[in-house]
Structures are given as C-alpha cells and as structure tokens.
Amino acid sequence: MNKSELVSAIAEASGLTKADSEKALNATTEAIKGALAKGESIQLIGFGTFSISERSARTGRNPQTGKEIQIAAKKVAKFKPGKALDEAIN
Template sequence: MNKQELVAAMADKSGLSKVDSEKFVKAFEEATKEALGNGESIQLIGFGTFSVTERSARTGRNPQTGKEIQIAAKKVVKFKAGKALDETVN
C-alpha cells in the first residue's frame, strides 16, 4: 500500500474526505519525525512503538571486492509491533 492508497483507505474507514485524510497523514509524519528526531519514543497502545536506537560502529565487507570496510555508528528507527497488531498479522 502506498501513501495515496493509505489516504483513500483512511477516508473510507473514517468518513472524512481524502483531503482531510491526507492532512492527517502529513501531520502524523511530521509529528513522528519531530519526536523521533528529539530522541523520544512514540507508543500507540495495541498498534506498536516507534523508538530510536544507537547502532554501534562495526567492520563490514564490500561484497564486490571482499575488502573490509568500517561502517560508522548511527541512530536508527525501530518499530516493535503491539500485541493487537501482532495477533492480527499472525
């Protein structure tokens, strides 16, 4: 499902217009980016939790040459599915 399909599905389920649904999706994206950028986590009970974790530096290999390379440490976004979402998927 792409963004436009998500907006259409949300409009159908909520009874809102597609314009209002698109505004909601954009607002959710911005609020999520801002919170995660500040190191906060976002917990949606029953759905899941978005959080930021630190990935440490490590040594990797270039698959084409086999040469060892250093991979820098960085922050990554992590999503852990909630119980209700997990049960729906499984």
C-alpha cells in the same frame, strides 16, 4: 498499499475528504518523525511502539573486492508491534 491507497482507506473509514485525510496522515508522520529526531519514543497502545536504536561503528567487507571498510555508527528507527496488532496478523 501505497500512500494514496492509505489516504483513500482513511477517508473511507473516517468520513473525511481525501484532502483532509492526507493532511491528517502527513501531520501524523511529521509528528512521529519529530519525536524520533528528539530521541523520544512513540507508544500507540494496541498498535505498537516507534523508537530509536543506536548502531555502533563496525568493520564491514566490500563484497566485490573483499576489502575491509569502516561502517560509521548511526541511529536507526525501530518499530515493535503491539499485542493487538500482533494478534490481528497472526
């Protein structure tokens, strides 16, 4: 499912127009991005939790040359599904 299909599904389920559904989806994703950028986690009961995890710097290997390279530390977004979502897909 891509973004336009998701917008259509939201519009159909909520009774909103597609334009309003897209605005709602965009506002939701921006709110999630903003909270994660501040280092906060977002917990949606029954759906899951978005959080930030830190990866430490490490040494990797270039697969073409075999030469060792340094991989910088960085923050990554994580999602852990909630119990209801986990049960729905299994």
